[in-house]
Amino acid sequence: MRRTAKDTQVSTRRIGRRTLVLGGMQLGFVGLLAWRMRFLQVDQADQFRMLAEENRINMRLIPPSRGEIFDRNGIAIASNEPAYRITMVEEDAGDVDAVIDRLSQLVHLDEQDIARARAEMQRSAPFLPITLADRVSWTDVSRIAVNTPALPGITPEVGLSRNYPLNQDFAHVVGYVGPVSDYDLGKIEDPDPVLMIPRFQIGKVGLEAKMEDSLRGSAGAKRVEVNAVGRVMRELDRREGQAGANIQLTTDYLLQNYVQARLGEESAAAVVIDCTNGDILAIGSAPSFDPNLFVRGISVADYRMLTGNNFRPLANKTVQGIYPPGSTFKMVVALAGLEAGVITEHDTYYCNGHLEVSNRRFHCWRSGGHGSLNTVGSLRESCDVFYYQLALEVGIERISDMARRLGIGVPHDLPMSAVATGLAPTKEWKREVRGQEWVIGDTVNSSIGQGFVLASPMQLAVMTARIASGNNVTPRLIKTIDGVEQPSGAGESLGISASSLRTVREGMFEVSNARRGTGYGSRVIAENLRMAGKSGTSQVRNITAAERAMGVTSNADLPWERRDHALWVDYAPYDNPKVAVAVVVEHGGGGSSVAAPIARDITLQAIYDGDPPLDAYPAKDREHIAEQQKRLRALRPRIDREKMSRA
Known part of the structure; x- marks a missing residue:
């Protein structure tokens, strides 16, 4: 059919409108792209430049x-x-196995x-x-x-x-x-x-x-x-x-080496504290281990040897180990009684070898008893019955309060792992922790450092330093950090009367220097360096009435793990206290026979800042001490001071 001119004209107008619409849409789209490109390349250029730089540069x-x-x-x-x-x-090596071979x-x-x-x-x-x-x-x-x-x-x-x-x-x-x-x-x-x-x-x-x-x-x-x-x-x-x-x-490397060597192969701990400022001069736990093994990656065999050792070489017994303090706790009970006015330095108790309490017999270590003793005599001869009777009058609350004043049952702030708090028990503590009421026998046991009472060697050293100085001495291990001196541990007065302290110190002096003293065998002869000390033997097993009737089995006849712990504390010189020492030998037996000789040697080494002269020792010990000094000198580290000292 032939199109008319009118139809052609209408069709042309429609095509023109469509062309304009499509052209406008294309122009708008191109404009949008141009705006977006400008936004990315100009407005956000700095941000994308930074992202590109971060992809290229790593920190x-x-x-x-x-x-x-x-x-x-x-x-x-x-x-x-x-x-x-x-x-x-790996990628540079190629064949890894071949290169390793x-x-x-x-x-x-x-x-x-x-x-x-x-x-x-x-x-x-x-x-x-x-x-x-x-x-x-x-x-x-x-x-x-x-x-x-x-x-x-x-x-x-x-x-x-x-x-x-x-x-x-x-x-x-x-x-x-x-x-x-x-x-x-x-x-x-x-x-x-x-x-x-x-x-x-x-x-x-x-x-x-x-x-x-x-x-x-x-x-x-x-x-x-x-x-x-x-x-x-x-x-x-x-x-x-x-x-x-x-x-x-604050430690001295030579004294520390001596302490470790003197403890030897015992399962033991020793602490030496400066009585004047609380500086820890030596703090040894035995047996020890070589820390370089861990830095380099300890072998399975070496680690098993350490963890399988019954003497626990990985444990720091000086602060982690807590033990019944035994008779070293008697100074605490004595001070509690003197300060409470329950006794004076002249009052006495009679010891016939035991004390009946609530149908139970509590024995003294000396089966025949000690007779009448005052406070000084009770410390000198370590009479148990004296302290049974005194504790019953003083009460556990005042005893535990004095223990905490002297540093037992108190966590000392030291930069060491697992520092133990110890325990100065109270009636409330037993009720809350054990779910039981306190009984009179608990007080009797506590009076001689048994029962619930626990202390670490560090706490015993602090206790001794406080008794020696009369001040609230706190242990200090760090002397300086980047040359900045750290606070002293000298402390203020404990608030304990001079007469009470004098009585207890006199008793400790007689322990080491009186012929009837339990520590007389390990005394110091040098007149101006004599020490005041106290022995302790803490039981780790119960002694039955049948065994006591037949005769108590000696430590030497018992398996190692059932023997008593041996303890000793001292300070010296008596007239001018400089150092306080505490020694604990696990399952060592008697404190006066095992721990006291070790502590005496450590004390003299600390005071003399090296090997003391032989005439500081009793004549009977000098030959043995000479051989011991020679042997321990051979174990001292050979130091290149120029290489190993601070620049």
Whole structure:
């Protein structure tokens, strides 16, 4: 059908309108694209430039140098030393097994280290270095350098590693460091990013753990350029971190070495405190261990030897161990009675060998009894019946209050692991903890440091220092932090009357210096250095009436774990107290026969600041002491003072 002119005109108008609409839409779309391109390229140029730069530049943490630990003379106890390690980059090595096999022909590789390295390779990117061996020698590094073409992906590196140059002497004080574990991170609410560095080491126990924040320091950082897959291409710049704080302790390394050596193979503990300011001069727990084993990665066999030892070498008995204080607690009861006015220095009690209380017989250690004794005599001869009777009049509340004033049952604030509180029991304590009422027999048992009473060797040393000085002496382990002196532990007056203290001190003096004193055999002869002390023997088993009737079995005839604990405390010189000492020998037997000789030797070593002259000892002991001094001198560390001292 032939189109008319009118139809053609209508069709043309329709096409024109459609063309305008489509053209407008296209123009609008192009305008929108142009606006968006301008927004991205101009308005947001800085943001995208920063994102591109961050994709190209990475920040890496630089581990800080750990603060070092020194003794009071500036001798290094925990230091940092250069250590060589061998690393491997998996993707550069190619055939990992073949490279490790060639490397093992040049240097010794521990199978455990190789297994750990393989496990790390599976978790890490193939371009990250993995440690194959740590603390290798310079000779090993030289061998690797010579054979570099045959060892693709292998690189010897140098870093800092913790070292404990005095080995076991300070193991229980300083502790040790080790790699950060998931358990460590789980205990920290907001972990420091530096803790995420592979195999970064932190304090695990002891001072290393308690002072971790100060010793760790703060990490540095470096900017490195990386490629598309994250491999480092070059280092652009770096900012070094801040080293951890150096810490100086109050302990003396020679006295500490002597204490550890004198305790020997016993399961024992000893503490030496300066009576004037609370400085801990030595704090030894035996047997000990080498903390370097843990830094380098202790073997399963070595760890089993430590944990399987009945003498518990990993435990710090000086602050973690709590024991019935035995007769060393009698000074507490005596002071409680004197201060309460229950007795005077002249009042006496009669001892016939036992005391009947509530149809139960409580025995004195001397079956025939001591007769009439005053306070000084009761301490001198350690009469149990005297203190049974005194405690019943004084009451447990006043006894426990005096115990806490003297430092027993009180947590001392020390930067050491698991510091025990001990126990000065009360009626309320037994009701709340044991769900039982206090009975009169509990008071009798407590009067001689048995029953519920518990104290650590540290608390016994503090008790003795407070009796000697009359002041609230508190133990201090840290002398300075980065050269800043820490607060003294001298303390204010205890508020105990001079007459009460004088009576108890006189009794302690007679323990060591009167012929009838329980510690007379371990006395000091030097007139101006005589010590005042007190022995203690705490039972770990019950003695039945049948056994007592037949004769109490001696400690020597009992298995080790059923023998009594041996304790001794003292201070010296008597007229001008300088040091207080506490010694506990687990299952050692008698305090006066086992613990007292050890404490006497330690006391003289501390006062003389070295081996005392033989004429300070009784004549009967001099030959033995001469041989002992010679043997212990051979165990002293050989110190290069220039190398090991603070710069």
